[in-house]
Amino acid sequence: MSVSQCACCPVDVDPPKGYTMETVPTLVNEDQVWSDEKHLSLTFPTSIQTLEKDLNNDPEVVKFLATDYGCCSRFRVMSNEGSRVLDHVIDSLEKYSKSCPRIPKLIRGATFRSEFLNGMGHSSAVLRHVSLLAGCELIYHPMKIHQLHVNMKPNDSSTSTNNPVKKNVDRWHCDSTPFVLIVFCTDPDEYTGGTLQFFNGPKEEGLRILTAGNGLPADRVKNVGRQDKGFGVFMQGWRVFHQVTPVLTGDARTTMVFSFYPRNVLALEACAHLSQTYAPVDPLYIIMPDWVRFRAWKAARRLEMLREKWDDFTLASKNFTDNDLITLIDTTHAKLWRIVKSLPYTDQRQLFTSCLRESIEDLKTFLLATYPDKISCAHLLSAKEPALDTENIDPATSGLTLSVTSVADLEDTEVGVFGKKQPLLFGLDAEFLCSPLGVSNLMGVVEDIENCVDDVITLQEEESKLVYF
Template sequence: MLTELPFPFTHIHNNQGRLSKMRCYDSAAHLAAPCFQFDTCPDGFALIEDDIEFDPAVHLQLEMPEQIKSLTELGYSDEELTKLQMPSDVAVTSLYRVLSDEGLAAMRHVMKQLEAHAVVSPRIPCVLRGSPKVAPEKPVDRWHFDTTPLVMVLFLTDPDEYEGGHFEYFDGTIYEAQRLIKETGSLPEDRIRRLGRQKAGYGVFQQGPAVMHRASAVTSGPERITFVQSYVSTDPLAFGGCNHLAESYNGKCEDASLQISHAQPSACLTPRHPWYRDFRLNLTGVDPLNVFMPDWVRFRSWVASLELSKLLHPSLLYTLSGALAERDSDVVGPGKRVLTLLDKMQAAIACPFIDAREDIVATIDKSLPDLQALAAQLDETSEHFKSVRRAADMLASAREDVLTLDKSTMAYF
């Protein structure tokens, strides 16, 4: 599940197209919050028995990383950063503590119960949806960059229990890494960076779409377990990963010579990456459709609600009232209209886990026509129109995805 930004980057934001960040030092006050709550299980799933209720006061021991490498230090130009639209200049951190001893024990307890559900994928030898576990002599993960904007990798195995399995990243841009891999088949050793001793309960945070990274092979030991979590900025204009699943994940590479095979280092590209059109990969399925489609609708609807919520700012509400009054003297108060739309969008944000496409689309249609009608009443050059139009487009693209997605092809998210 995608969540808002975690400590120490809760307040990373994009201010009028300029990259900026605010570090937060009060860990208790800046815990990540879920985008939306999961109160029901999809068909075929069940809650684990003997679960442990999460208590941040007991299970967390958050500390600041000693080092933060920036995207600028990786070599990105201002033009490239603008094109990527990342929410911050942060690239990757050094290791920092996340879990307390009690939290680590609780996490390993849960992982043990879920172990039987792990599967094999072309990319990762043994994976439990976001938590890879590997056998010796197998590469943990190949060179890639992520489809989700912000990722924390949490290490759960004592480093004395295995050798190898290093988190590594390329000290350069993804564009340079792609070029080197294409030309030489590998990346130069002197440009590969490691984090050091990966203590259990410690993590690394990165803006994965802009950092080429991998986990090297485990050379000895029974296992190496990591818990991989995805996060998203609360700024709807910041990079949010994939924007259109039907185009991204049903697509096939138009130039066969550019197709990356499973035997080669791979990268999952999204529409915002300049190389996207050359590398539209048809990825291996992971989630069943009754999870995949509603989950996507929930997320996109949540982002759309953030965009629409901007109109509740007093200054925008005042000018919105005037803009609507010019076109319709009987218009309902703008604040009430926006709140009513946000209320209707809750149907999609709480979309049930089903595979009936018409019923999923019906949750979107509770608000989409009204959003489109509101946009039609506004001046296309106004900020009001842009926010409403962006929110409507997010819902419309999610609707199209549900109706046109051929199969579950999301490899990781």
């Protein structure tokens, strides 16, 4: 994968203050360069659990997700040489470890600091592998601060008698990023405890139980099995409650966590507001521009999905002049992509809001002028994602009605700009109104960016709405 073309890497932008690529003093130079051939030994899991069949998720929710994939058994990720180099890299980065309420010891933004990890964070082999597992096309998460973090054994999980308190390595939670690859970096014979567990049930049920102050039923808490060094598990982590138990004996228990995002951005998403993914451990001058770039990327990707189907369906079927609309879509896309590639690492909120507002100004004007009395109805007929409270979705009352079998079908060639045939509700452009890729998608571009503007304006430092138990 070309770094210059990926969503998480701006071009000609200085790294964030205090974050620089470092040489690992215990490795020779050639060992510090990532190689898919040298450092990977990818295999496939022996079992996969789906959300609907195996984890009892509501099919009316699942059909709005990018995929039905839930989680899997362990599989090999790293070669022996990859694990050897990784040991040195993590040891050199431990001095940057921090603590937050959910995770007592972690390293954030590791791809800012390590050429080796940044190389793995652009590995085409890893990306192909997890996309095959998920059953949909994934990219590395557009927010570089979220791309990779390292979880470590808490310092106060000491085995000494004068400090008996054992903290979870990670508490019960669902991720704020859609998919995660968790790679085990410590030989399991060197520690006890530190077990990765997941709840064998839907997110909504787990949330109700934990919010009520009750523990999850023991017979429905599952272990992933032996956590062999260099092996990993892959899960749709925002839909699966999981935790890591305290380390009982041993000096280390380390995992590396990569985050991924589906290219089908019309799917229900893990979080829609910055406060839902912000933790004070991340500086605002990193998390905020990363969030702005991410939302600009998502909005641009909406337009790309429309344009990818345009030639196949629109030119032959659309009954009104569309040349101006094509130009508007392409111009808006260029403005959004400029944000993705050029926004600097800073905490200048006025810069963020002005760039965001300018990027959609013309599209917003067009939509309000062209569809002033049709927008709300168009939303009801589209794949418009529901409000933020995804833990309590009621598809029967949320306006979630699609003219396709599932959101995943939007990647199939049979679904185009017009969706499937609908009656002429609003005149000659009825099908464009009814399509998940049509008017509601363009309105989604505007709404995503306006919500991002609100996030930038309203987020308070130290304010986080991350949910964990």
